[in-house]
Amino acid sequence: xxxxxxxxxxRITKTGKRIMLECSQTKGHDRMYWYRQDPGLGLRLIYYSFxxxxxxxxxxxxGYSVSRQAQAKFSLSxxxxxxxxxxxxxxxxxxxxxxxxQPQHFGDGTRLSIL
Amino acid sequence: GQQVMQIPQYQHVQEGEDFTxxxxxxxxxxxxxxxxxxxxxxxxxxxxxxxxGEVKKQKRLTFQFGEAKKNSSLHITATQTTxxxxxxxAGMKEGGYxxxxxxxxxxxxxxx
Numbered sequence: 016x017x018x019x020x021x022x023x024x025x026r027i028t029k030t031g032k033r034i035m036l037e038c039s040q041t042k043g044h045d046r047m048y049w050y051r052q053d054p055g056l057g058l059r060l061i062y063y064s065f066x067x068x069x070x071x072x073x074x075x076x077x078g079y080s081v082s083r084q085a086q087a088k089f090s091l092s093x094x095x096x097x098x099x100x101x102x103x104x105x106x107x108x109x110x111x112x113x114x115x116x117q118p119q120h121f122g123d124g125t126r127l128s129i130l
Numbered sequence: 131g132q133q134v135m136q137i138p139q140y141q142h143v144q145e146g147e148d149f150t151x152x153x154x155x156x157x158x159x160x161x162x163x164x165x166x167x168x169x170x171x172x173x174x175x176x177x178x179x180x181x182x183g184e185v186k187k188q189k190r191l192t193f194q195f196g197e198a199k200k201n202s203s204l205h206i207t208a209t210q211t212t213x214x215x216x217x218x219x220a221g222m223k224e225g226g227y228x229x230x231x232x233x234x235x236x237x238x239x240x241x242x
Contacts, residue, residue, distance in 0.1 A: 048229075055139065057218065057234035058173070073229075105172060116161045116222060118175035119230070 018042045021106050021122035029130050034093045036125050038106030046109045047089035048119065049073075049081060051102040058105065064089055065111065096129045103127075134221045136233030144241050149206040151236035153219035162195055162202045163230060165218045173218060199224070209240045 022037045038047065049061040050073075060073030062081040070081060078100060080092045093100055103126050107119040133156045143149050153162065161180045165173040177186055179195035179202060186193045192205045202221075206213055216237045220230040 050232075055234065057136075058220075058232040060229065060231075063229055116178060116180065118163060118178065119165075119173075119220075120175070121172040123172050 019106060019108055019120055019122035021104075021125050023125060024123065025126045027128045027130065028096055030097055032096050032129075034096050034127070036091045036104055036106075036127070038089045038091070038122060040087050040106075040108045040120075042108055042110070042120060043086075044108035044110040044120070045086065046111055046117075047083065048107040048109075049079075049089070049091045050105045050107065051075070051100075052105060052124075053102050061091065061104075098129050101127060101129045134219060134231045134233045136219055136236060138236055139234060140237045140239070142239045142241060143209050145211060146208050149209050149213070149238055151204050151217050151219075151238075153202045153221070153233050155200045155221050155223075157200070158224040159199050159221040160224045161222050163220045163222075164193060164202075164204055165220060165232075166215050167218065167235070168215045171215075206238075209238070211240050211242055214238060214240050 019040045046065050048063040050058045052058050059075050061079050062073050063071050064083045067083050067086055082090050103124050105124050106122040109117040109119045135154045137152050163178045164176040166176055167173045177193050182199050183197045184195040190207045194203045216235040218235045219233045222230045
Protein backbone atom coordinates (compact mmCIF):
# COMPACT_ATOMS: atom_id res chain seq x y z
CA UNK A 16 0.00 0.00 0.00
CA UNK A 17 1.73 3.19 -1.20
CA UNK A 18 0.05 5.16 1.59
CA UNK A 19 2.04 3.22 4.20
CA UNK A 20 5.75 3.80 3.74
CA UNK A 21 8.50 1.87 5.47
CA UNK A 22 12.16 2.85 5.54
CA UNK A 23 14.61 1.39 4.96
CA UNK A 24 13.42 -1.38 2.63
CA UNK A 25 16.51 -3.46 3.32
CA ARG A 26 19.10 -3.31 6.05
CA ILE A 27 22.11 -5.43 6.89
CA THR A 28 23.79 -4.75 10.20
CA LYS A 29 25.91 -6.35 12.89
CA THR A 30 25.07 -7.86 16.23
CA GLY A 31 24.86 -5.28 19.01
CA LYS A 32 23.99 -2.34 16.79
CA ARG A 33 21.01 -0.10 17.46
CA ILE A 34 18.53 -0.04 14.59
CA MET A 35 15.44 2.01 13.90
CA LEU A 36 12.79 1.12 11.37
CA GLU A 37 10.46 3.90 10.35
CA CYS A 38 6.84 3.82 9.27
CA SER A 39 4.77 6.73 8.04
CA GLN A 40 1.25 6.82 6.66
CA THR A 41 -0.85 9.27 4.73
CA LYS A 42 -4.13 7.40 5.25
CA GLY A 43 -5.11 9.36 8.36
CA HIS A 44 -5.58 6.11 10.30
CA ASP A 45 -5.39 6.18 14.06
CA ARG A 46 -4.10 2.66 14.64
CA MET A 47 -0.63 1.42 13.76
CA TYR A 48 1.07 -1.95 14.19
CA TRP A 49 4.46 -3.58 13.85
CA TYR A 50 4.73 -7.24 12.84
CA ARG A 51 7.57 -9.55 12.03
CA GLN A 52 7.28 -12.36 9.51
CA ASP A 53 9.36 -15.51 9.68
CA PRO A 54 9.00 -18.59 7.48
CA GLY A 55 6.63 -21.06 9.09
CA LEU A 56 5.60 -18.64 11.82
CA GLY A 57 3.35 -16.25 9.94
CA LEU A 58 2.88 -12.68 11.12
CA ARG A 59 3.53 -12.00 14.77
CA LEU A 60 2.57 -8.77 16.48
CA ILE A 61 5.40 -6.87 18.15
CA TYR A 62 3.74 -3.63 19.28
CA TYR A 63 0.61 -1.70 18.44
CA SER A 64 -0.69 1.79 19.05
CA PHE A 65 -4.31 2.87 18.95
CA UNK A 66 -3.47 6.57 19.12
CA UNK A 67 -0.63 8.92 19.92
CA UNK A 68 0.41 8.27 23.56
CA UNK A 69 -1.08 4.78 23.42
CA UNK A 70 1.50 1.98 23.16
CA UNK A 71 0.76 -1.70 23.75
CA UNK A 72 2.95 -4.78 23.72
CA UNK A 73 2.16 -7.54 21.30
CA UNK A 74 3.04 -11.20 21.60
CA UNK A 75 6.80 -10.80 20.97
CA UNK A 76 7.85 -7.38 22.28
CA UNK A 77 11.05 -8.44 24.10
CA GLY A 78 14.12 -6.82 22.55
CA TYR A 79 12.06 -4.16 20.78
CA SER A 80 10.74 -0.70 21.59
CA VAL A 81 8.50 1.71 19.71
CA SER A 82 7.69 5.37 19.51
CA ARG A 83 4.53 7.00 18.16
CA GLN A 84 5.88 10.42 17.34
CA ALA A 85 2.71 11.60 15.64
CA GLN A 86 -0.48 10.04 14.38
CA ALA A 87 1.22 9.39 11.06
CA LYS A 88 4.52 8.00 12.35
CA PHE A 89 5.36 4.84 14.25
CA SER A 90 8.96 3.69 14.59
CA LEU A 91 10.38 0.39 15.79
CA SER A 92 13.76 0.17 17.51
CA UNK A 93 16.07 -2.71 18.20
CA UNK A 94 18.29 -1.43 20.98
CA UNK A 95 20.95 -4.10 20.59
CA UNK A 96 20.30 -6.27 17.57
CA UNK A 97 20.82 -10.03 17.70
CA UNK A 98 20.83 -12.54 14.82
CA UNK A 99 17.47 -14.10 15.69
CA UNK A 100 15.86 -10.74 14.99
CA UNK A 101 16.65 -11.30 11.33
CA UNK A 102 13.23 -11.20 9.68
CA UNK A 103 10.86 -9.32 7.40
CA UNK A 104 9.18 -6.50 9.33
CA UNK A 105 5.83 -5.01 8.39
CA UNK A 106 4.09 -1.89 9.54
CA UNK A 107 0.30 -1.77 9.23
CA UNK A 108 -2.49 0.70 9.88
CA UNK A 109 -6.23 0.55 10.46
CA UNK A 110 -8.98 3.08 10.90
CA UNK A 111 -11.07 2.61 14.05
CA UNK A 112 -13.18 5.65 13.20
CA UNK A 113 -15.00 3.36 10.77
CA UNK A 114 -15.67 0.81 13.51
CA UNK A 115 -13.58 -1.65 15.46
CA UNK A 116 -13.55 -4.41 12.83
CA GLN A 117 -11.43 -2.79 10.20
CA PRO A 118 -8.90 -4.30 7.79
CA GLN A 119 -5.23 -3.62 8.14
CA HIS A 120 -3.21 -1.90 5.43
CA PHE A 121 0.40 -3.00 5.20
CA GLY A 122 3.56 -1.28 4.07
CA ASP A 123 5.98 -2.98 1.69
CA GLY A 124 8.12 -4.32 4.52
CA THR A 125 11.70 -3.97 5.72
CA ARG A 126 14.00 -6.93 5.25
CA LEU A 127 16.44 -6.89 8.15
CA SER A 128 19.52 -9.09 8.37
CA ILE A 129 21.68 -9.15 11.48
CA LEU A 130 25.08 -10.75 11.14
CA GLY B 131 -3.51 -16.34 24.70
CA GLN B 132 -5.60 -16.60 21.59
CA GLN B 133 -4.36 -19.00 18.95
CA VAL B 134 -5.39 -19.26 15.34
CA MET B 135 -4.35 -22.49 13.65
CA GLN B 136 -4.17 -22.64 9.87
CA ILE B 137 -3.70 -25.68 7.65
CA PRO B 138 -2.16 -26.77 5.42
CA GLN B 139 1.07 -24.81 5.60
CA TYR B 140 1.89 -25.56 1.96
CA GLN B 141 -0.17 -26.72 -1.00
CA HIS B 142 0.85 -27.50 -4.55
CA VAL B 143 -1.92 -27.88 -7.10
CA GLN B 144 -2.17 -28.28 -10.85
CA GLU B 145 -3.69 -25.31 -12.59
CA GLY B 146 -7.43 -25.89 -12.76
CA GLU B 147 -7.64 -27.87 -9.53
CA ASP B 148 -9.42 -26.58 -6.46
CA PHE B 149 -7.73 -25.40 -3.26
CA THR B 150 -8.90 -24.97 0.31
CA UNK B 151 -7.24 -23.56 3.42
CA UNK B 152 -8.71 -23.85 6.91
CA UNK B 153 -8.48 -21.79 10.06
CA UNK B 154 -9.41 -22.83 13.56
CA UNK B 155 -9.43 -20.69 16.68
CA UNK B 156 -9.13 -21.78 20.28
CA UNK B 157 -11.66 -19.10 21.24
CA UNK B 158 -14.85 -17.67 19.78
CA UNK B 159 -14.12 -14.96 17.27
CA UNK B 160 -15.81 -11.64 16.76
CA UNK B 161 -14.84 -11.69 13.10
CA UNK B 162 -12.27 -13.17 10.78
CA UNK B 163 -10.32 -11.50 8.01
CA UNK B 164 -8.50 -13.05 5.07
CA UNK B 165 -5.38 -11.64 3.43
CA UNK B 166 -3.28 -12.61 0.43
CA UNK B 167 0.45 -12.04 0.14
CA UNK B 168 1.97 -12.41 -3.30
CA UNK B 169 5.61 -13.58 -3.48
CA UNK B 170 7.84 -10.65 -2.52
CA UNK B 171 4.84 -8.55 -1.56
CA UNK B 172 2.91 -7.52 1.49
CA UNK B 173 -0.38 -8.88 2.87
CA UNK B 174 -3.43 -7.41 1.17
CA UNK B 175 -6.89 -7.56 2.70
CA UNK B 176 -9.37 -9.76 0.82
CA UNK B 177 -12.52 -9.97 2.91
CA UNK B 178 -14.03 -9.98 6.39
CA UNK B 179 -16.65 -12.34 7.82
CA UNK B 180 -18.66 -11.31 10.86
CA UNK B 181 -21.84 -13.40 11.15
CA UNK B 182 -22.16 -16.99 12.28
CA GLY B 183 -22.42 -19.28 9.23
CA GLU B 184 -21.64 -16.46 6.83
CA VAL B 185 -20.59 -17.29 3.27
CA LYS B 186 -19.13 -14.73 0.89
CA LYS B 187 -17.89 -15.08 -2.66
CA GLN B 188 -15.40 -13.16 -4.73
CA LYS B 189 -15.36 -14.63 -8.23
CA ARG B 190 -13.66 -18.03 -7.81
CA LEU B 191 -13.01 -17.52 -4.07
CA THR B 192 -15.53 -18.67 -1.46
CA PHE B 193 -15.11 -17.73 2.20
CA GLN B 194 -17.01 -19.38 5.05
CA PHE B 195 -17.34 -18.61 8.76
CA GLY B 196 -18.38 -21.50 10.99
CA GLU B 197 -21.60 -21.61 12.96
CA ALA B 198 -19.69 -21.48 16.25
CA LYS B 199 -17.51 -18.63 14.96
CA LYS B 200 -14.39 -20.64 15.73
CA ASN B 201 -13.41 -21.75 12.24
CA SER B 202 -13.25 -20.45 8.73
CA SER B 203 -12.22 -21.59 5.27
CA LEU B 204 -11.17 -20.16 1.94
CA HIS B 205 -11.90 -22.22 -1.15
CA ILE B 206 -10.57 -21.39 -4.62
CA THR B 207 -12.27 -23.07 -7.57
CA ALA B 208 -10.22 -23.88 -10.66
CA THR B 209 -6.96 -22.31 -9.56
CA GLN B 210 -4.98 -20.09 -11.89
CA THR B 211 -1.33 -19.09 -11.79
CA THR B 212 -2.41 -15.66 -10.56
CA UNK B 213 -3.64 -17.32 -7.35
CA UNK B 214 -0.06 -18.06 -6.28
CA UNK B 215 0.80 -16.61 -2.90
CA UNK B 216 0.32 -17.06 0.81
CA UNK B 217 -3.18 -16.81 2.27
CA UNK B 218 -3.56 -15.71 5.87
CA UNK B 219 -6.56 -15.73 8.12
CA ALA B 220 -6.67 -13.25 11.01
CA GLY B 221 -9.14 -13.58 13.84
CA MET B 222 -10.36 -10.99 16.32
CA LYS B 223 -11.26 -12.44 19.69
CA GLU B 224 -14.83 -11.98 20.91
CA GLY B 225 -14.64 -9.35 23.62
CA GLY B 226 -10.96 -8.88 22.91
CA TYR B 227 -9.00 -5.70 22.60
CA UNK B 228 -9.75 -5.16 18.93
CA UNK B 229 -6.53 -6.60 17.56
CA UNK B 230 -6.25 -9.60 15.32
CA UNK B 231 -4.18 -12.74 15.59
CA UNK B 232 -2.84 -14.10 12.31
CA UNK B 233 -2.63 -17.73 11.33
CA UNK B 234 0.72 -18.95 9.98
CA UNK B 235 -0.58 -18.83 6.43
CA UNK B 236 -0.98 -21.34 3.61
CA UNK B 237 1.49 -21.01 0.77
CA UNK B 238 -0.15 -21.95 -2.52
CA UNK B 239 1.87 -23.00 -5.54
CA UNK B 240 0.03 -23.50 -8.83
CA UNK B 241 1.72 -25.68 -11.42
CA UNK B 242 0.88 -24.63 -15.00
